[in-house]
Amino acid sequence: MKRILIIDDDMDMCNLLGRFLQKKGYETEASHSGNKGIAKFKESKFDVVLCDFRLGDKEGREVLKELKNIDPYAIVIIITGYSDIKTAVDVIKAGAFDYITKPLIPEEVLNVISRALQQSAEGGIEAPRMTAPNTAGGQSSSKKIGKLVGDDDFLVGQSPATRELYRQIELVAPTNYSIILYGESGTGKEVIARTIHQNSARKDKPFVAMDCGTLSKELAGSELFGHVKGAFTGAQNDKEGHFELANGGTLFLDEVANLSVEIQAALLRVIQERKFKRVGGVKEMETDVRIIVASNENLQEAYRKGKFREDLFHRFNEFSIVLPAFRQRREDVPLFAEFFLSRANKELNKEVAGFEPEVMQIFLNYPWPGNLREFRNVIRRAALLTSSGLVSSRVLPAEIVDTNGYGFIQVNETPTIAPVQHHPIAHKETDLKNAAAQAEYDTIMNVLKQVNYNKSRAAEILKIDRKTLYNKIKSYQP
Numbered sequence: 467m468k469r470i471l472i473i474d475d476d477m478d479m480c481n482l483l484g485r486f487l488q489k490k491g492y493e494t495e496a497s498h499s500g501n502k503g504i505a506k507f508k509e510s511k512f513d514v515v516l517c518d519f520r521l522g523d524k525e526g527r528e529v530l531k532e533l534k535n536i537d538p539y540a541i542v543i544i545i546t547g548y549s550d551i552k553t554a555v556d557v558i559k560a561g562a563f564d565y566i567t568k569p570l571i572p573e574e575v576l577n578v579i580s581r582a583l584q585q586s587a588e589g590g591i592e593a594p595r596m597t598a599p600n601t602a603g604g605q606s607s608s609k610k611i612g613k614l615v616g617d618d619d620f621l622v623g624q625s626p627a628t629r630e631l632y633r634q635i636e637l638v639a640p641t642n643y644s645i646i647l648y649g650e651s652g653t654g655k656e657v658i659a660r661t662i663h664q665n666s667a668r669k670d671k672p673f674v675a676m677d678c679g680t681l682s683k684e685l686a687g688s689e690l691f692g693h694v695k696g697a698f699t700g701a702q703n704d705k706e707g708h709f710e711l712a713n714g715g716t717l718f719l720d721e722v723a724n725l726s727v728e729i730q731a732a733l734l735r736v737i738q739e740r741k742f743k744r745v746g747g748v749k750e751m752e753t754d755v756r757i758i759v760a761s762n763e764n765l766q767e768a769y770r771k772g773k774f775r776e777d778l779f780h781r782f783n784e785f786s787i788v789l790p791a792f793r794q795r796r797e798d799v800p801l802f803a804e805f806f807l808s809r810a811n812k813e814l815n816k817e818v819a820g821f822e823p824e825v826m827q828i829f830l831n832y833p834w835p836g837n838l839r840e841f842r843n844v845i846r847r848a849a850l851l852t853s854s855g856l857v858s859s860r861v862l863p864a865e866i867v868d869t870n871g872y873g874f875i876q877v878n879e880t881p882t883i884a885p886v887q888h889h890p891i892a893h894k895e896t897d898l899k900n901a902a903a904q905a906e907y908d909t910i911m912n913v914l915k916q917v918n919y920n921k922s923r924a925a926e927i928l929k930i931d932r933k934t935l936y937n938k939i940k941s942y943q944p
Contacts, residue, residue, distance in 0.1 A: 468583060469511065472496045473503035473529060474518040474545070478785065482637035483516070486572055489640065492579075500524040504532050507540070513586075514579055519546035519557070519565075527560055534561045541582045545570065572636050623798030627790035631658075634787050639665035644737075644782050647760040649789030650923075652837030655760040656718060658789060663716040668756055671715030674708050679721035686729045687745045691736075697746025709742055709753045722759040722782075723768050730775045737781050757782065791923070792837040799829050799841075806842045807857070810849035818849050821857045828859060832866055835923060910938060 470492050474480050480496035487494050495510075497503035500521045507515065515533060519526035526544050533540045544557040544565045557565050563582045566575060623629075638645060639662045647655045656675055663673045676689055687693075692707030708717055719725075725733065736742045737757065741750045759782050761768075766783075768774035792798075803821060811818055821829075825848075834840055844866060851861035859867050913924045925935040 467491065467493045468513040469493045469495070470579070471503060471507060471512040471515045473500060473515065473521070473526075475499060475522045476518070479518075479637075482641070482785075483570070483575070485641055486637060487575075487579075490576060500526075500529040503529060504536075507533055508536055513541065514582060515540060515542045516575075516579075517542055517544055519544050527557060530557065530560050530562055539586075541586060543578055543582065568630075568633070570633055570637075623795060623801050625790075625795040625797035627794050628798055631787065631790065635662055635665065638662065638785050638787070640667065641785075642667075642756055643784040644756065645758045645784065646765060646782050646786040647758065647789060648762070648764070648786060649760070650762055650791050650837055652839035653789040653791060654838050655789060656720060658787070659716070659718040659758045659760065662758060663718075663756075666716070666756070668715045672712050673716050673718065674712035675718040675720065676708050677720045678724050681724075686725060687732065690729070690733065691742050691744055692747075693745035694747040697744070701746070704744070707742075707744065709736060709755060710751065712755045713753050715755065717755045717757050719757065719759045721761060723761045723763045723765060723774055727775070730778050734775060734778045734781065737778075792834040792841060793923075796830060800826060802838065802841060803829060803845060806845040807849060810846045813846070814849055816849060816852075818852045818854070819856055822859070824859050825857050825862065828862065828867060833923065906938070910935070 468491075470487055472480050472483055472494060474483075474496070475498050477498060480498065484494040484496055495506060495512075497506050500517075500523050503515070503517065517526045517529050517533075521529065526546070530542050530544065533542055542562050544562045546557075546565055546567055564578050566578055635658065645659075645662065647658055649655050659675070660673055663669060678686065681689060688697075688701075688705065688707065690707050690709060692705050692710055693701050694704050695701055732742075736753065740754060741752055743750055765774055765779050769776040769779045803826065807818060807820070810816070829841075836843075844863060845857075847863070848857045848861045852858070910924070910928065913927050916927075925931060928935065930938075
Protein backbone atom coordinates (compact mmCIF):
# COMPACT_ATOMS: atom_id res chain seq x y z
CA MET A 467 0.00 0.00 0.00
CA LYS A 468 1.42 3.38 -1.02
CA ARG A 469 2.02 5.81 1.83
CA ILE A 470 1.25 9.53 1.63
CA LEU A 471 2.36 12.26 4.03
CA ILE A 472 0.08 15.31 4.23
CA ILE A 473 1.70 18.48 5.59
CA ASP A 474 -0.87 21.20 6.27
CA ASP A 475 -1.55 23.39 9.30
CA ASP A 476 -5.30 23.13 8.60
CA MET A 477 -6.32 20.12 10.71
CA ASP A 478 -9.72 19.78 9.03
CA MET A 479 -8.06 19.65 5.63
CA CYS A 480 -5.59 16.98 6.82
CA ASN A 481 -8.38 14.84 8.26
CA LEU A 482 -10.70 15.08 5.27
CA LEU A 483 -7.99 14.66 2.65
CA GLY A 484 -6.58 11.73 4.62
CA ARG A 485 -9.95 9.99 4.81
CA PHE A 486 -10.56 10.55 1.10
CA LEU A 487 -7.19 9.08 0.13
CA GLN A 488 -7.59 6.15 2.52
CA LYS A 489 -10.85 5.25 0.80
CA LYS A 490 -8.91 5.24 -2.47
CA GLY A 491 -6.48 2.66 -1.10
CA TYR A 492 -3.66 4.81 0.24
CA GLU A 493 -2.16 4.84 3.74
CA THR A 494 -1.85 8.41 5.06
CA GLU A 495 -0.23 10.30 7.89
CA ALA A 496 -0.50 14.00 8.66
CA SER A 497 1.69 16.71 10.16
CA HIS A 498 0.42 20.16 11.06
CA SER A 499 3.66 22.10 10.61
CA GLY A 500 6.60 22.09 8.24
CA ASN A 501 9.13 21.08 10.89
CA LYS A 502 7.00 18.19 12.14
CA GLY A 503 6.46 17.01 8.58
CA ILE A 504 10.20 17.03 7.91
CA ALA A 505 10.84 15.08 11.14
CA LYS A 506 8.19 12.51 10.20
CA PHE A 507 9.68 12.14 6.72
CA LYS A 508 13.08 11.41 8.29
CA GLU A 509 11.60 8.71 10.53
CA SER A 510 9.58 6.82 7.95
CA LYS A 511 9.31 6.06 4.24
CA PHE A 512 6.62 7.86 2.21
CA ASP A 513 5.86 7.45 -1.48
CA VAL A 514 4.32 10.91 -1.92
CA VAL A 515 4.25 14.12 0.12
CA LEU A 516 1.40 16.62 -0.23
CA CYS A 517 2.60 19.91 1.26
CA ASP A 518 0.72 23.19 1.62
CA PHE A 519 2.67 26.20 0.30
CA ARG A 520 1.75 28.43 3.25
CA LEU A 521 2.46 26.85 6.63
CA GLY A 522 2.55 28.43 10.06
CA ASP A 523 6.27 27.92 10.61
CA LYS A 524 7.72 28.02 7.07
CA GLU A 525 6.90 28.08 3.38
CA GLY A 526 6.33 24.92 1.38
CA ARG A 527 9.33 25.88 -0.74
CA GLU A 528 11.56 25.54 2.35
CA VAL A 529 9.99 22.21 3.31
CA LEU A 530 10.50 20.97 -0.25
CA LYS A 531 14.20 21.87 -0.14
CA GLU A 532 14.76 20.02 3.15
CA LEU A 533 12.84 16.95 1.97
CA LYS A 534 14.97 16.85 -1.18
CA ASN A 535 18.10 17.06 0.98
CA ILE A 536 16.92 13.99 2.89
CA ASP A 537 15.86 12.11 -0.26
CA PRO A 538 16.67 13.58 -3.71
CA TYR A 539 14.03 11.30 -5.27
CA ALA A 540 11.22 12.37 -2.92
CA ILE A 541 7.93 12.99 -4.71
CA VAL A 542 6.58 16.27 -3.38
CA ILE A 543 3.35 17.87 -4.60
CA ILE A 544 2.73 21.46 -3.49
CA ILE A 545 -0.76 22.70 -2.64
CA THR A 546 -1.13 26.44 -3.16
CA GLY A 547 -3.95 28.92 -2.82
CA TYR A 548 -2.00 31.43 -4.86
CA SER A 549 -3.09 30.59 -8.39
CA ASP A 550 -0.32 32.16 -10.41
CA ILE A 551 2.27 30.80 -12.78
CA LYS A 552 5.19 32.36 -10.87
CA THR A 553 4.49 30.29 -7.75
CA ALA A 554 4.11 27.17 -9.88
CA VAL A 555 7.37 27.80 -11.72
CA ASP A 556 9.22 28.46 -8.47
CA VAL A 557 8.16 25.19 -6.82
CA ILE A 558 8.77 23.19 -9.98
CA LYS A 559 12.26 24.65 -10.30
CA ALA A 560 12.88 23.79 -6.64
CA GLY A 561 12.13 20.14 -7.35
CA ALA A 562 8.40 19.65 -6.78
CA PHE A 563 6.74 17.07 -8.99
CA ASP A 564 3.71 19.26 -9.59
CA TYR A 565 1.42 21.76 -7.91
CA ILE A 566 -2.30 21.78 -7.21
CA THR A 567 -4.27 24.99 -6.71
CA LYS A 568 -6.97 25.52 -4.12
CA PRO A 569 -9.84 24.88 -3.95
CA LEU A 570 -8.86 21.23 -4.20
CA ILE A 571 -10.79 18.97 -6.53
CA PRO A 572 -10.48 15.38 -5.18
CA GLU A 573 -10.19 13.79 -8.62
CA GLU A 574 -7.44 16.24 -9.56
CA VAL A 575 -5.50 15.29 -6.41
CA LEU A 576 -5.88 11.60 -7.29
CA ASN A 577 -4.81 12.22 -10.86
CA VAL A 578 -1.59 14.02 -9.89
CA ILE A 579 -0.71 11.37 -7.28
CA SER A 580 -1.36 8.53 -9.75
CA ARG A 581 0.72 10.22 -12.44
CA ALA A 582 3.61 10.75 -10.03
CA LEU A 583 3.57 7.15 -8.82
CA GLN A 584 3.31 5.84 -12.37
CA GLN A 585 6.29 7.87 -13.56
CA SER A 586 8.28 6.79 -10.52
CA ALA A 587 7.54 3.12 -11.24
CA GLU A 588 8.59 3.58 -14.86
CA GLY A 589 12.08 4.60 -13.83
CA GLY A 590 12.16 8.18 -12.69
CA ILE A 591 10.23 11.37 -12.19
CA GLU A 592 9.99 13.53 -15.26
CA ALA A 593 9.31 17.21 -15.32
CA PRO A 594 5.56 17.77 -14.87
CA ARG A 595 3.29 19.36 -17.42
CA MET A 596 3.17 23.10 -17.00
CA THR A 597 -0.49 23.97 -17.19
CA ALA A 598 -2.40 27.10 -16.35
CA PRO A 599 -3.82 27.18 -12.83
CA ASN A 600 -7.29 25.84 -12.29
CA THR A 601 -9.68 28.77 -12.51
CA ALA A 602 -12.99 27.00 -12.94
CA GLY A 603 -13.26 24.47 -10.16
CA GLY A 604 -11.58 21.76 -12.21
CA GLN A 605 -13.78 22.24 -15.27
CA SER A 606 -12.11 23.59 -18.39
CA SER A 607 -15.27 23.95 -20.43
CA SER A 608 -17.72 26.72 -19.69
CA LYS A 609 -20.51 24.26 -20.40
CA LYS A 610 -19.35 22.14 -17.49
CA ILE A 611 -19.25 25.07 -15.11
CA GLY A 612 -22.59 25.25 -13.40
CA LYS A 613 -23.54 21.60 -13.85
CA LEU A 614 -26.20 20.37 -11.49
CA VAL A 615 -24.97 18.38 -8.53
CA GLY A 616 -27.35 16.30 -6.46
CA ASP A 617 -30.63 17.81 -7.60
CA ASP A 618 -32.13 20.54 -9.74
CA ASP A 619 -31.83 23.11 -6.94
CA PHE A 620 -28.06 23.12 -6.68
CA LEU A 621 -25.90 24.95 -9.17
CA VAL A 622 -22.12 24.97 -9.01
CA GLY A 623 -20.90 28.40 -10.06
CA GLN A 624 -17.45 29.63 -10.98
CA SER A 625 -16.66 32.24 -8.32
CA PRO A 626 -13.84 31.49 -5.85
CA ALA A 627 -16.34 31.43 -2.97
CA THR A 628 -18.49 28.87 -4.80
CA ARG A 629 -15.56 26.66 -5.69
CA GLU A 630 -14.41 26.67 -2.07
CA LEU A 631 -17.93 25.71 -0.95
CA TYR A 632 -18.05 22.87 -3.44
CA ARG A 633 -14.59 21.65 -2.41
CA GLN A 634 -15.71 21.37 1.20
CA ILE A 635 -18.88 19.52 0.20
CA GLU A 636 -16.84 17.06 -1.87
CA LEU A 637 -14.53 16.34 1.05
CA VAL A 638 -17.03 16.09 3.90
CA ALA A 639 -20.00 14.42 2.15
CA PRO A 640 -18.54 10.87 2.12
CA THR A 641 -17.79 11.02 5.86
CA ASN A 642 -20.26 10.56 8.68
CA TYR A 643 -19.38 13.88 10.34
CA SER A 644 -22.05 16.02 11.94
CA ILE A 645 -22.02 19.42 10.23
CA ILE A 646 -22.99 22.97 11.11
CA LEU A 647 -24.00 25.16 8.16
CA TYR A 648 -23.71 28.89 8.77
CA GLY A 649 -25.19 31.42 6.40
CA GLU A 650 -27.57 34.30 5.97
CA SER A 651 -31.22 33.70 5.20
CA GLY A 652 -31.70 32.72 1.58
CA THR A 653 -28.21 31.33 0.93
CA GLY A 654 -29.54 27.80 0.39
CA LYS A 655 -28.61 25.94 3.57
CA GLU A 656 -31.19 23.20 3.06
CA VAL A 657 -30.10 22.77 -0.56
CA ILE A 658 -26.50 22.30 0.59
CA ALA A 659 -27.62 19.83 3.26
CA ARG A 660 -29.49 17.81 0.63
CA THR A 661 -26.46 17.88 -1.64
CA ILE A 662 -24.23 16.56 1.13
CA HIS A 663 -26.76 13.79 1.78
CA GLN A 664 -26.99 12.87 -1.91
CA ASN A 665 -23.22 12.58 -2.15
CA SER A 666 -22.92 10.38 0.95
CA ALA A 667 -23.22 6.67 1.62
CA ARG A 668 -26.69 7.43 3.06
CA LYS A 669 -28.06 8.74 -0.25
CA ASP A 670 -30.49 5.81 -0.64
CA LYS A 671 -31.98 6.48 2.81
CA PRO A 672 -34.32 9.33 3.80
CA PHE A 673 -33.40 12.99 4.02
CA VAL A 674 -35.69 14.69 6.56
CA ALA A 675 -35.69 18.45 7.20
CA MET A 676 -37.13 20.23 10.22
CA ASP A 677 -37.42 23.99 10.76
CA CYS A 678 -36.81 24.68 14.44
CA GLY A 679 -37.47 28.40 14.12
CA THR A 680 -41.08 28.63 15.25
CA LEU A 681 -41.71 25.46 17.26
CA SER A 682 -42.80 25.49 20.89
CA LYS A 683 -41.10 23.14 23.36
CA GLU A 684 -44.01 20.67 23.26
CA LEU A 685 -44.32 20.68 19.48
CA ALA A 686 -40.56 20.43 18.95
CA GLY A 687 -40.39 17.30 21.12
CA SER A 688 -43.23 15.69 19.21
CA GLU A 689 -41.73 16.58 15.82
CA LEU A 690 -38.29 15.25 16.75
CA PHE A 691 -39.15 12.15 18.75
CA GLY A 692 -42.80 11.44 17.93
CA HIS A 693 -45.51 10.87 20.51
CA VAL A 694 -47.91 8.22 21.70
CA LYS A 695 -51.67 8.52 21.78
CA GLY A 696 -52.83 10.59 24.74
CA ALA A 697 -49.39 12.04 25.50
CA PHE A 698 -50.89 15.54 25.51
CA THR A 699 -54.12 17.30 24.54
CA GLY A 700 -54.73 16.71 20.86
CA ALA A 701 -52.50 13.61 20.59
CA GLN A 702 -55.24 11.36 19.22
CA ASN A 703 -52.89 8.87 17.52
CA ASP A 704 -49.34 7.60 17.73
CA LYS A 705 -46.98 9.67 15.62
CA GLU A 706 -43.52 8.97 14.20
CA GLY A 707 -40.92 11.65 14.86
CA HIS A 708 -38.20 12.89 12.54
CA PHE A 709 -35.59 10.61 14.13
CA GLU A 710 -37.70 7.61 13.13
CA LEU A 711 -38.45 8.96 9.68
CA ALA A 712 -34.78 9.70 8.99
CA ASN A 713 -33.42 6.43 10.38
CA GLY A 714 -30.41 5.35 8.31
CA GLY A 715 -30.34 8.69 6.52
CA THR A 716 -29.80 12.37 7.29
CA LEU A 717 -31.70 14.70 9.62
CA PHE A 718 -31.41 18.41 8.84
CA LEU A 719 -32.30 20.83 11.64
CA ASP A 720 -32.66 24.41 10.42
CA GLU A 721 -32.40 27.35 12.87
CA VAL A 722 -31.29 24.92 15.58
CA ALA A 723 -30.37 27.75 17.98
CA ASN A 724 -34.09 28.34 18.56
CA LEU A 725 -34.63 25.00 20.29
CA SER A 726 -35.45 25.27 23.99
CA VAL A 727 -32.91 24.22 26.62
CA GLU A 728 -35.05 21.17 27.51
CA ILE A 729 -35.17 19.99 23.90
CA GLN A 730 -31.43 20.60 23.56
CA ALA A 731 -30.84 18.28 26.54
CA ALA A 732 -33.05 15.58 25.03
CA LEU A 733 -31.32 15.98 21.67
CA LEU A 734 -27.90 15.57 23.29
CA ARG A 735 -28.99 12.28 24.89
CA VAL A 736 -30.20 10.93 21.55
CA ILE A 737 -26.92 11.82 19.84
CA GLN A 738 -24.84 10.25 22.62
CA GLU A 739 -26.86 7.07 23.13
CA ARG A 740 -28.57 6.75 19.72
CA LYS A 741 -31.76 5.92 21.59
CA PHE A 742 -34.91 7.91 22.34
CA LYS A 743 -38.47 7.61 23.61
CA ARG A 744 -41.54 9.08 22.01
CA VAL A 745 -43.20 11.84 24.01
CA GLY A 746 -45.38 10.08 26.59
CA GLY A 747 -43.90 6.68 25.71
CA VAL A 748 -41.84 4.18 27.71
CA LYS A 749 -40.29 2.09 24.93
CA GLU A 750 -36.75 2.99 23.92
CA MET A 751 -36.16 3.12 20.18
CA GLU A 752 -32.81 3.01 18.39
CA THR A 753 -31.83 5.45 15.66
CA ASP A 754 -28.95 5.89 13.22
CA VAL A 755 -28.94 9.32 11.62
CA ARG A 756 -26.38 11.79 10.40
CA ILE A 757 -27.21 15.24 11.71
CA ILE A 758 -26.69 18.45 9.78
CA VAL A 759 -27.77 21.66 11.50
CA ALA A 760 -28.03 25.21 10.23
CA SER A 761 -27.96 28.58 11.92
CA ASN A 762 -27.53 32.21 10.94
CA GLU A 763 -26.30 32.80 14.49
CA ASN A 764 -22.83 31.70 15.59
CA LEU A 765 -23.50 28.73 17.88
CA GLN A 766 -20.18 29.18 19.66
CA GLU A 767 -21.24 32.70 20.61
CA ALA A 768 -24.68 31.38 21.54
CA TYR A 769 -23.31 28.92 24.08
CA ARG A 770 -21.00 31.56 25.52
CA LYS A 771 -24.08 33.69 26.13
CA GLY A 772 -25.89 30.75 27.75
CA LYS A 773 -28.41 30.39 24.90
CA PHE A 774 -27.12 27.05 23.64
CA ARG A 775 -25.60 24.00 25.33
CA GLU A 776 -21.83 23.86 24.94
CA ASP A 777 -21.74 20.04 24.92
CA LEU A 778 -24.37 19.94 22.17
CA PHE A 779 -22.42 22.49 20.14
CA HIS A 780 -19.31 20.29 20.28
CA ARG A 781 -21.37 17.26 19.20
CA PHE A 782 -22.58 19.15 16.15
CA ASN A 783 -19.28 20.88 15.37
CA GLU A 784 -17.33 18.00 13.83
CA PHE A 785 -17.20 20.14 10.70
CA SER A 786 -18.62 23.55 9.82
CA ILE A 787 -19.26 25.25 6.48
CA VAL A 788 -19.94 28.95 5.99
CA LEU A 789 -22.18 29.57 2.99
CA PRO A 790 -21.14 32.73 1.13
CA ALA A 791 -23.67 35.50 0.67
CA PHE A 792 -24.74 36.06 -2.92
CA ARG A 793 -23.07 39.49 -2.98
CA GLN A 794 -19.76 37.62 -2.47
CA ARG A 795 -20.38 35.56 -5.62
CA ARG A 796 -20.51 38.23 -8.32
CA GLU A 797 -19.06 35.93 -10.97
CA ASP A 798 -22.04 33.61 -10.47
CA VAL A 799 -24.74 36.23 -11.14
CA PRO A 800 -25.04 35.57 -14.92
CA LEU A 801 -25.02 31.79 -14.38
CA PHE A 802 -27.76 31.87 -11.77
CA ALA A 803 -29.76 34.38 -13.80
CA GLU A 804 -29.87 31.98 -16.76
CA PHE A 805 -30.50 29.01 -14.47
CA PHE A 806 -33.45 30.62 -12.69
CA LEU A 807 -34.85 31.97 -15.97
CA SER A 808 -34.70 28.48 -17.49
CA ARG A 809 -36.63 27.09 -14.54
CA ALA A 810 -39.16 29.95 -14.70
CA ASN A 811 -39.69 29.35 -18.44
CA LYS A 812 -40.40 25.70 -17.73
CA GLU A 813 -42.75 26.54 -14.86
CA LEU A 814 -44.67 29.17 -16.84
CA ASN A 815 -44.44 27.42 -20.22
CA LYS A 816 -42.70 30.48 -21.70
CA GLU A 817 -39.67 31.12 -23.90
CA VAL A 818 -38.15 34.31 -22.53
CA ALA A 819 -34.82 34.48 -24.33
CA GLY A 820 -32.60 36.23 -21.77
CA PHE A 821 -31.80 39.63 -20.28
CA GLU A 822 -31.05 43.05 -21.68
CA PRO A 823 -27.48 44.22 -20.86
CA GLU A 824 -28.86 46.94 -18.58
CA VAL A 825 -30.69 44.31 -16.52
CA MET A 826 -27.58 42.23 -15.99
CA GLN A 827 -25.72 45.34 -14.81
CA ILE A 828 -28.54 46.06 -12.35
CA PHE A 829 -28.23 42.51 -11.05
CA LEU A 830 -24.48 42.95 -10.59
CA ASN A 831 -24.88 46.26 -8.74
CA TYR A 832 -27.62 45.21 -6.33
CA PRO A 833 -26.40 43.77 -2.98
CA TRP A 834 -29.12 41.05 -2.74
CA PRO A 835 -29.83 41.13 1.01
CA GLY A 836 -32.22 38.21 0.49
CA ASN A 837 -29.49 36.25 -1.30
CA LEU A 838 -30.34 33.51 -3.81
CA ARG A 839 -33.94 33.26 -2.63
CA GLU A 840 -34.52 36.94 -3.45
CA PHE A 841 -32.69 36.61 -6.79
CA ARG A 842 -34.81 33.62 -7.79
CA ASN A 843 -38.06 35.40 -6.89
CA VAL A 844 -37.10 38.54 -8.82
CA ILE A 845 -36.40 36.50 -11.95
CA ARG A 846 -39.60 34.46 -11.61
CA ARG A 847 -41.56 37.72 -11.35
CA ALA A 848 -39.70 39.19 -14.34
CA ALA A 849 -40.38 36.08 -16.43
CA LEU A 850 -44.07 36.27 -15.56
CA LEU A 851 -44.26 39.92 -16.69
CA THR A 852 -42.22 39.39 -19.89
CA SER A 853 -44.30 38.12 -22.78
CA SER A 854 -41.40 37.44 -25.18
CA GLY A 855 -37.87 38.49 -26.07
CA LEU A 856 -35.54 39.78 -23.37
CA VAL A 857 -36.25 40.77 -19.77
CA SER A 858 -36.08 44.57 -19.48
CA SER A 859 -35.62 46.83 -16.45
CA ARG A 860 -39.31 47.84 -16.74
CA VAL A 861 -40.43 44.52 -15.24
CA LEU A 862 -38.01 44.62 -12.29
CA PRO A 863 -39.13 45.75 -8.82
CA ALA A 864 -38.43 49.42 -8.09
CA GLU A 865 -36.12 48.60 -5.19
CA ILE A 866 -33.87 46.58 -7.53
CA VAL A 867 -33.62 49.27 -10.19
CA ASP A 868 -33.26 52.22 -7.81
CA THR A 869 -31.14 50.94 -4.94
CA ASN A 870 -30.81 54.38 -3.38
CA GLY A 871 -34.56 54.90 -3.43
CA TYR A 872 -35.15 51.80 -1.36
CA GLY A 873 -32.35 52.41 1.08
CA PHE A 874 -29.98 49.75 -0.23
CA ILE A 875 -26.42 50.48 -1.24
CA GLN A 876 -23.95 49.06 -3.67
CA VAL A 877 -21.32 46.69 -2.38
CA ASN A 878 -18.19 48.36 -0.97
CA GLU A 879 -19.85 51.76 -0.79
CA THR A 880 -20.10 53.74 2.43
CA PRO A 881 -23.72 54.30 3.47
CA THR A 882 -25.12 57.76 3.81
CA ILE A 883 -26.36 58.19 7.36
CA ALA A 884 -29.73 59.85 7.73
CA PRO A 885 -31.11 61.22 11.01
CA VAL A 886 -33.06 58.78 13.16
CA GLN A 887 -35.03 59.06 16.32
CA HIS A 888 -32.58 58.93 19.21
CA HIS A 889 -32.53 56.01 21.61
CA PRO A 890 -32.14 56.82 25.30
CA ILE A 891 -28.69 55.31 25.81
CA ALA A 892 -28.67 56.28 29.47
CA HIS A 893 -30.78 58.48 31.73
CA LYS A 894 -27.84 60.63 32.70
CA GLU A 895 -26.78 64.15 32.14
CA THR A 896 -25.29 64.72 28.72
CA ASP A 897 -21.54 64.31 28.56
CA LEU A 898 -19.02 63.44 25.85
CA LYS A 899 -19.12 59.70 26.56
CA ASN A 900 -22.92 59.51 26.32
CA ALA A 901 -22.94 61.68 23.19
CA ALA A 902 -20.46 59.31 21.51
CA ALA A 903 -22.56 56.29 22.50
CA GLN A 904 -25.68 57.94 21.09
CA ALA A 905 -23.93 58.70 17.81
CA GLU A 906 -22.71 55.10 17.58
CA TYR A 907 -26.23 53.80 18.19
CA ASP A 908 -27.70 56.10 15.52
CA THR A 909 -25.10 54.96 12.99
CA ILE A 910 -25.68 51.27 13.67
CA MET A 911 -29.47 51.59 13.46
CA ASN A 912 -29.30 53.51 10.18
CA VAL A 913 -27.05 50.91 8.58
CA LEU A 914 -29.28 48.08 9.83
CA LYS A 915 -32.31 49.76 8.26
CA GLN A 916 -30.47 50.28 4.98
CA VAL A 917 -29.66 46.58 4.68
CA ASN A 918 -33.06 45.38 5.86
CA TYR A 919 -31.60 44.34 9.24
CA ASN A 920 -29.15 41.90 7.68
CA LYS A 921 -26.62 41.83 10.54
CA SER A 922 -23.82 40.20 8.57
CA ARG A 923 -24.06 42.86 5.86
CA ALA A 924 -24.30 45.63 8.49
CA ALA A 925 -21.18 44.37 10.25
CA GLU A 926 -19.35 44.34 6.91
CA ILE A 927 -20.32 47.95 6.17
CA LEU A 928 -19.44 49.09 9.69
CA LYS A 929 -16.10 47.26 9.43
CA ILE A 930 -16.63 45.28 12.62
CA ASP A 931 -17.19 41.56 13.10
CA ARG A 932 -20.65 40.14 13.68
CA LYS A 933 -19.87 39.27 17.30
CA THR A 934 -19.02 42.91 18.07
CA LEU A 935 -22.22 44.08 16.39
CA TYR A 936 -24.33 41.66 18.44
CA ASN A 937 -22.65 42.78 21.65
CA LYS A 938 -23.22 46.46 20.84
CA ILE A 939 -26.89 45.89 20.02
CA LYS A 940 -27.33 43.96 23.26
CA SER A 941 -25.67 46.75 25.26
CA TYR A 942 -28.22 49.29 23.96
CA GLN A 943 -31.16 47.29 25.27
CA PRO A 944 -32.65 48.82 28.42
